[in-house]
Amino acid sequence: MNKVRGTMPEDQNVEYKxxxxxxxxxxxxxxxNGQGGRIYVGKxxxxxxxxxxxxxxxxxxxxxxxxxxxxxxxxxxxxxEEGEKYIEIVVQPYSTPISLRGRYYHxxxxxxxxxxxxxxxxxMLRRSGNTWDDVVEPDATLDDIDEGTVRAFIRNAEKxxxxxxxxxxxxxxxxxxxxxxxxGGLKRAAIILFGKDPxxxxxxxxxxxxxxxxxxxxIRFQETEYGNIISILDAVLRxxxxxxxxxxxxxxxxNRIETLEYPLEALRExxxxxxxxxxxxxxxxxxxxxxxxxxxxxxxxxxxxxxxSQLKESHSSHPRNPTLATAxxxxxxIDAWGSGIMKxxxxxxxxxxxxxxxxxxxxxxxxxxxxxxxxxxxxxKLGLNQRQIKAVLHVKEKGRITNKDYQxxxxxxxxxxxxxxxxxxxxxxxxxxxVKGAGSYYQLxxxx
Numbered sequence: 001m002n003k004v005r006g007t008m009p010e011d012q013n014v015e016y017k018x019x020x021x022x023x024x025x026x027x028x029x030x031x032x033n034g035q036g037g038r039i040y041v042g043k044x045x046x047x048x049x050x051x052x053x054x055x056x057x058x059x060x061x062x063x064x065x066x067x068x069x070x071x072x073x074x075x076x077x078x079x080x081e082e083g084e085k086y087i088e089i090v091v092q093p094y095s096t097p098i099s100l101r102g103r104y105y106h107x108x109x110x111x112x113x114x115x116x117x118x119x120x121x122x123x124m125l126r127r128s129g130n131t132w133d134d135v136v137e138p139d140a141t142l143d144d145i146d147e148g149t150v151r152a153f154i155r156n157a158e159k160x161x162x163x164x165x166x167x168x169x170x171x172x173x174x175x176x177x178x179x180x181x182x183x184g185g186l187k188r189a190a191i192i193l194f195g196k197d198p199x200x201x202x203x204x205x206x207x208x209x210x211x212x213x214x215x216x217x218x219i220r221f222q223e224t225e226y227g228n229i230i231s232i233l234d235a236v237l238r239x240x241x242x243x244x245x246x247x248x249x250x251x252x253x254x255n256r257i258e259t260l261e262y263p264l265e266a267l268r269e270x271x272x273x274x275x276x277x278x279x280x281x282x283x284x285x286x287x288x289x290x291x292x293x294x295x296x297x298x299x300x301x302x303x304x305x306x307x308x309s310q311l312k313e314s315h316s317s318h319p320r321n322p323t324l325a326t327a328x329x330x331x332x333x334i335d336a337w338g339s340g341i342m343k344x345x346x347x348x349x350x351x352x353x354x355x356x357x358x359x360x361x362x363x364x365x366x367x368x369x370x371x372x373x374x375x376x377x378x379x380x381k382l383g384l385n386q387r388q389i390k391a392v393l394h395v396k397e398k399g400r401i402t403n404k405d406y407q408x409x410x411x412x413x414x415x416x417x418x419x420x421x422x423x424x425x426x427x428x429x430x431x432x433x434x435v436k437g438a439g440s441y442y443q444l445x446x447x448x
Contacts, residue, residue: 013031013035013036013037013038013107014037014038014040015027015031015037015038015039015040015107015110015112016039016040016043016044016045016046016047017039017040017041017042017043018042018043018044018045018050019041019042019052024039024041024089025065025066025069025070025100026100026105026112026114027039027105027107027112028066028070028072028074028089028091029070029098029099029100029103029104029105030105030106030107030112030113031091031093031107032070032072032091032092032093032094032098033093033094033097033098033104033105033106033107033115033123034093034106034107034108034304035093035107035304036091036092036093037091037107038088038089038090038091039088039089039091040086040087040088040089041058041062041086041087041089042055042084042085042086042087043086049081049082049084049086050084050086051084051085051086052085052086052087055078055085055086055087058087059076059078059087062074062076062087062089063076066089069100069101070098070099070100071098072091072094072098074089074090074091074092075089075090076088076089076090077090095127096127097123097124097127104120104123106123108301108304108360117281117282118279118281118282118299119279119282119363121281122279122281122300122320131320131321131322131323132188132279132280132281132320132321133187133188133189133192133280133321133322133323133324134182134187134188134189134322134323135187135188136182136183136185136186136187136188137185137186137187137188137190137191137201138185139201140185140186140190140191140195140201141186142171142172142186144186144191144195144196144197144200144201145171145175145186145190145191145194145195145196146194146195146196146228147171149194149228149230149231150171150174150175150194152230153193153194153230153331154166154174154331156331156332156333157330157331157332159332160331160332162329162330162331162332163177163178163330175190175194178190178326178327178330178331179323179326179327180193180194180323180327187323188201188202188280189321189323189324189327191228192205192228192229192280192321192324193228193229193230193324193327193328194228194230195228196228197226197227198226198227198228199226202280202281204280204281204282204283204284205226205232205280205284206224206225206226206232206284206285207224207225207232207236207271207275207284207285207286207287208222208223208224208284208285208286208287209222209223209224209225209236209239209240209244209287209289210222210286210287210288210289211244211289212288212289212290213290213291214290214291214292216290221243223239223243225239229272229275229276229324229328232275233268233271233272233275236271236287237264237267237268237271240260240267240289241260244289245260245261245262245289245294246260246261247259247260247261261371262294262348262351262353262369262371263347263348263350263351263353265343265347266343266344266347266348266351266356266369267369269340269343269344269347270296270340270344270367270369271287271296272328272333272334273334273340274296274298274367276319276321276324276325276328276333276334277298277300277319277320277321277325278298278299278300278320279298279299279300279320279364280321282299282300282363282364283299283364285297285298285299286298291371292370292371292372292375293368293369293370293371294368294369294371295366295367295368295369296366296367297361297362297364297365297366298364298365298366299363299364300320300363300364300365301360301363301364301365302360302365303318303320306318308358308359308360311341311358312341312342312345312358341358344356344367344369348369348370352373353369353370353371353373354370354372354373354378354381356368356369356370357370373429374392374393374396374429374444376389376393379392382427382429384424384429385420387406387410387412387416387420388420388423388424390409390410391406391409391410391420391421391424392424392429392430392444394409395430395442395443395444396444399443400433400441400442400443401430401441401442402440402441402442403417403418403421403440406420406421421442424442425442428445429444429445430442430443430444430445431443431444431445
């Protein structure tokens with residue numbers, strides 16, 4: 001018997017099942033369609049051994065059941081820890097799609113999901129060695145392409161030095177240079193990037209923008225933008241600038257300077273990347289603007305090679321739509337180094353805003369930009385205690401706070417108030433007034 005000590009948490013490649021009645025075949029299918037992994041039958045969800053009474057029967061039955069239900073083989077090992085036996089099922093990744101009773105499962109992070117609809121279509125395409133954007137659209141012709149957009153795009157590409165001289169080339173020849181055609185037909189990427197009306201071919205290519213109350217469902221007003229990637233990017237930024245966001249006004253000498261609530265670089269990067277990397281067979285891109293934050297949701301999860309926990313680390317580019325992404329790189333719209341996330345983070349921090357958040361939610365990916373460092377949500381992220389949070393919110397409303405005020409609103413001692421206030425000053429959230437003694441007070445440190 002093998003002896004195993006210690007536990008490891010469930011992750012992309014590890015799953016625990018306390019008994020064989022937990023529908024473990026779905027997990028085998030999920031691992032086979034993912035990066036492979038190990039299932040431990042006879043361990044609880046904390047990785048602690050609970051043991052198996054029928055391990056002899058399972059050692060014979062599990063391999064046969066996997067082969068008959070899934071058509072694949074898996075390594076099955078009997079292990080022992082502290083006198084209790086459990087089973088390890090080692091599943092290798094498969095290059096062909098594996099189904100269980102006609103259903104396809106996939107392992108994403110520590111979650112098993114059934115693939116349906118657009119996600120299943122994308123999965124099947126990738127397993128066949130293709131991507132959605134590289135498929136030829138049989139009904140599309142050069143009449144569906146906006147030649148003006150192509151020419152402007154090529155001029156930018158030439159300025160950036162990412163494409164050789166193209167003088168004298170027709171629109172069709174330019175699309176050939178960008179690898180957007182195949183055997184004389186237009187690829188889907190060509191329609192998305194340069195189409196006069198991409199929505200004619202793919203109905204969900206538009207972007208929805210809504211201004212919401214803080215209850216998250218009451219809409220004040222909304223807009224919808226249609227078109228190819230380049231026209232949508234310009235239109236969405238224009239909508240944000242003129243209708244959805246507040247512009248701060250300042251002066252340098254006689255010059256009037258207007259800046260948006262969020263850095264333009266962050267907005268452009270998140271919108272452009274959402275349009276390039278989204279699942280175009282799913283729901284439209286959705287941009288929600290609140291009084292204190294802005295969120296952008298896009299259908300399609302992160303690539304398997306980039307787990308959410310490593311998103312902020314240096315990583316290579318793994319585009320969902322590589323043909324589209326390559327063309328956008330040649331047109332100098334994006335880099336090809338997976339640097340988009342760090343650009344969003346760095347530009348927000350440089351503007352004195354909180355660090356953005358990134359989540360996978362409802363089958364998609366969501367980016368959130370925060371306008372205010374001093375919301376209860378952001379203050380809790382900084383590790384402030386409830387007294388300090390209450391004090392910051394008090395100063396937001398009243399403009400200042402004294403040691404006595406702090407004691408009264410928190411029902412605490414003078415020493416506790418002094419300690420908390422010094423900590424807030426050390427964190428550069430509060431600044432002490434120039435007034436000394438009994439008239440001393442604290443105000444918020446402002447970054448603008």
